Amino acid sequence: MSRPLIYLITTAGIPNYGDELIAMAWLRHLARERPDADVLVDTVRPSAAAETLAGIHPSVRFTSTLWPVALLSPSWEAADISRFAASIVADPARLAEVEERFKLLIRPDGIPWEASPDSVLAGLEDLVSAEVVHMVGGGYLNGIWPVSLGVTAGVGAALQRGAGRAVMTGEGIGPYDAGATDVIRGLIEPFTLVDVRDTVSAEVAGLAAAQVTCDDVFLDLGPELYATHGKYDVVVNAQADHGASVEGLTEFVVSALSRWKVEPGRVAFVECRPGADDAVYKAVAQSLPEVAFVPVSEVLADGLPAGPGVRWISTRFHPHLVAAAAGSPGVAISVQPEYYDAKHSSLIALGSGWPMLTTLSDPVGWPEGEGFDQAKLKALREQKVAVAERVYGTRRASA
Structure with missing residues (x-):
């Protein structure tokens, strides 16, 4: 049969x-x-x-x-x-x-x-x-x-x-x-x-x-999706596709890290899509060479660096979802409003606790909160x- x-x-x-x-x-x-x-x-x-x-x-x-x-x-x-x-x-x-x-x-x-x-x-x-x-x-x-x-x-x-x-x-x-x-x-x-x-x-x-x-x-969702090793204080995913401004995102990230007084060696850029997620990292590394880069293969194998002590900046949807589920506070950036506004807004409506930025001109404070409530995730x-x-x-x- x-x-x-x-x-x-x-x-x-x-x-x-x-x-x-x-x-x-x-x-x-x-x-x-x-x-x-x-x-x-x-x-x-x-x-x-x-x-x-x-x-x-x-x-x-x-x-x-x-x-x-x-x-x-x-x-x-x-x-x-x-x-x-x-x-x-x-x-x-x-x-x-x-x-x-x-x-x-x-x-x-x-x-x-x-x-x-x-x-x-x-x-x-x-x-x-x-x-x-x-x-x-x-x-x-x-x-x-x-x-x-x-x-x-x-x-x-x-x-x-x-x-x-x-x-x-x-x-x-x-x-x-x-x-x-x-x-x-x-x-x-x-x-x-x-x-x-x-x-x-x-x-x-x-x-x-x-x-x-x-x-x-x-x-x-489960612990296998999270890397809670504590290597980083701030993790960034910043894309270059969907009309994203590499120059604008670079300036935003460098300014935020300076304002938050984060040691560059405690910062990582996470890749989600090869070929589209390394341009901002390379530009930031010109002035902050200590920042790390985590390829998507490592993220899929070992988990997303996230947890209550890790702040996040993400232009993409799924890092926002998984990091907030792991307990990370963060900031979402919509690089293409007609596409990303609905995506990030849906997670915010569910309780991620992240604000969403549609412009890179305004300074953002140190992210606070605890991501998704565990009862909500359940x-x-x-x-x-x-x-x-x-x-x-x-x-x-x-x-």
Whole structure:
């Protein structure tokens, strides 16, 4: 008798700290609750995802199937990429019409996409046989990355071909323009469960308040995510993508460290996305060479440096979430208001205790507070576990 297949769709493997954490959380949950199933993780870069995620579930494999299908679209307009991806999933023989385009699948960092016509065909066969197709959370459903619309459309087409159920959890949806908003609302209609992490996402997708919970990382927060070694008094994550000002962030951080009278040797910069999170560090290190740099590989392996005695500055969402959960007070900086305001504001609304800055011109005082209250974290985890049980049930219930 064949084993049931669970098909997870994620952007892990870029790599990006938050995306890796979300995928890890669901794989750990499935290892506990669904060890009977095979799990196929559809991601942007399977080999990199496997370095972090392999072995978490006893029967996990990795593919890149729906992502390259969407990328093969001749047009990235919302309606066009959605129709194209859905048509390929509905009739995989159509891949022959765009086979030459596989040669063009080169990531922005110059790495060839890990996909071929044969691997995509095999992945599509797995997709349509899945018991559950699960788009795990993250901030990828928006107009910045229109390819995600094609992925979502592909899931809908898979349902038409026999896939069991489609769900999405912990999604951050938007921003989209008006036309793309209509497209995403239509694409999520076949999903039996749609769960988002903030009220702005619910408004964009036209969802009810009951469909708003929290980020998927709350499903599996635990001490393994925190590095409480006490090496640092201040930890910074400062990105250079999403229109962030490297010069402005550099000046802000140097000024804050001086005003807070922090020894540079007690300061660390944490990388979340390689290639996007070292520019500010390098600029600060020109004047403060003692500051440390912690690569994302070390953060994922050893935990995020955080805890009650560690102050934080973060432009990214998931360091804000995890550091506040560990008890760190901090400051969030929104470098792209239309994208990051909703993300950071959602954590503040849940009780992180961090202020959010939308300008770098105002001085900020020494962060105070204790991050998330432990009772609140327990409630958020229970809320997320309830979502997981709606998707996968429990071992007790299935025994």
